[in-house]
Amino acid sequence: MAVSSKCYYALRAIYALSEHASAEPLKIAEIAERQQIPVRFLEVILGQLKGGGFVRSRRGAEGGYTLARPPEQITIGEVMRYVDGPIAPVDCVSQSRPKECDFHGHCHFFGFWGRVRQAISDVVDRTTFADLMRENSLKHREYVGDWTI
Amino acid sequence: MAVSSKCYYALRAIYALSEHASAEPLKIAEIAERQQIPVRFLEVILGQLKGGGFVRSRRGAEGGYTLARPPEQITIGEVMRYVDGPIAPVDCVSQSRPKECDFHGHCHFFGFWGRVRQAISDVVDRTTFADLMRENSLKHREYVGDWTI
DNA sequence: CTCCATTTCGACCGTGAAAGTCAAGATGGG
DNA sequence: CCCATCTTGACTTTCACGGTCGAAATGGAG
Structure with a gap:
């Protein structure tokens, strides 16, 4: 009853891209660092996710990955x-x-x-990944806390 | 998100013992045949289940396995x-x-x-295993069917 | 056009667990 | 004593997981 670490890495990568939410792509190295994923393995995973239509890529300098759909729809x-x-x-x-x-x-x-x-x-x-982000922003607000009247 | 086949075999073995529900032990070979489990592997599994306190064994001729607790309590x-x-x-x-x-x-x-x-x-x-047995007896009644007014 | 950063592709590999198998011994009933 | 059965523990085989690596293709910047 456990998810593979590959799967968990994939979810975290998509989460990172959800947080980024910009037209500018995010580099593999950047995603890897933020989510603690072995770079070489992440390459494989993102390639697979691209094949599944979850992400898009841009090559060359200033290249990287973006979500293919908004986080509300994944x-x-x-x-x-x-x-x-x-x-x-x-x-x-x-x-x-x-x-x-x-x-x-x-x-x-x-x-x-x-x-x-x-x-x-x-x-x-x-x-959805949007749900996840919302949940975490709420939690953070709770943690910082004490700002409500 | 999958259970190992060993685990599934263990569950089926205990189910077989639940159905048996008698002071007389059930032989490994018998359980194996009813539940389609490789005999040699089942030996290993029952040994482990005994260690966990789920089943008891009796050696020698006319030996075999019985549940250590009633099916309602597992x-x-x-x-x-x-x-x-x-x-x-x-x-x-x-x-x-x-x-x-x-x-x-x-x-x-x-x-x-x-x-x-x-x-x-x-x-x-x-x-519990008692729940499972009840569920299956109901299903069987449905299947035979048409006995209600 | 050239250089460099980046993605892309496919091959490669070591480890550990899953799924059984097997042999030999201990035990109890008849 | 004999045989059927459980007991124990070592053994084997296969395969997916969790990565690595090298080289090529691509695109932007100067």
Whole structure:
């Protein structure tokens, strides 16, 4: 029940690009430093994310990466699925590519696994990167604190 | 976000023992056949489950395994945790052994991962093997069907 | 046009865990 | 005593994860 570190890196990279929110692209090295990601590995990851249509790139000097869509329109779930594959505790309850198991139809755990998958989906598919940023700005305000009357 | 096949085998083995519900032990070979588990591997798994206090064994001819507690008192979650380790998308939100990440305190994803973990726990810790059996007996009745007025 | 910073592409690789397998011994019933 | 069964622990094999690396293509600036 764990996400791969590659997936977590991908999410953090997209978060960094969400924060940047500018027409100017952000360089790989910059993203890597802000989010503590090994540069060479990040190259691979961003290449993959580009293939998935999440980010765009500009080459050459002053090049770098930008989001392909605004943060409000990217959910955490879709990134996770793209990088790590279907979100499901076992293959037979994957919504995209369900795989028949040995107990066709009378699997004792089918309903249960389905509920687990649904519970996860309910969280990850309803959270966008914009939500995440908002949540963090609120938290920061709380932390600085004491400015309300 | 997947459970290991070892863990799934463990759950199915305990389910088989729950169905058996008798003072007479169930043999490894029997469990293996009913639940489609490689016998040699099941030996390892049952040994581990015994160490966790989930099952008891009786040696010799007419030996085998029985549940150490009634099915109402074993949740799926505790078995999963015992076999696969903490249930958490990332280590920092594990409730049993949280591991500090690089962003002590200001991790942008901390709250999010926590909600994911909670969603999973809500399902797996509230479901016992007795619940699972009841669910399946209901389903079977539905399938046979047409007996209600 | 040339130089340099940057992305791009594909190959490469070491480690550790997952998923089993196996042999030999201990134990208990008949 | 004999046989069926659990017990223990070592062993193996395969593969995905988590990266690295080198060289080429590209675009902006001067």
